[in-house]
Amino acid sequence: MSGDKVTWFSDPMVWLGLLHGAVIWIIMTIYLGLGVAWISLACGGLIGFFLILVALGYQDYRFAKATAIGMAINAILASISVLSII
Numbered sequence: 001m002s003g004d005k006v007t008w009f010s011d012p013m014v015w016l017g018l019l020h021g022a023v024i025w026i027i028m029t030i031y032l033g034l035g036v037a038w039i040s041l042a043c044g045g046l047i048g049f050f051l052i053l054v055a056l057g058y059q060d061y062r063f064a065k066a067t068a069i070g071m072a073i074n075a076i077l078a079s080i081s082v083l084s085i086i
Helices: 012-032 037-057 061-085
Strands: none
Touching (some): 012 037, 012 061, 037 061
16 A cells, blocks of 8 residues: 555554554543553553554555554653653
């Protein structure tokens, strides 16, 4: 899909890469609480790592870049959870 002339915002794999960690954090915040949602960093990081491996295997560098950005978003959200318990 990376060879096609598809814009990034219409590529579902880019959205998966961007939002996987944020969705995990939101679900953990809703069901477990804000103070415990920091653990989403481990889940999002592991899932993101394997998504990057899949993206690189298919040579979809836009998906890999979006996944790395999604992991950074997850780290920011997880740090909000850590700061809420301090």
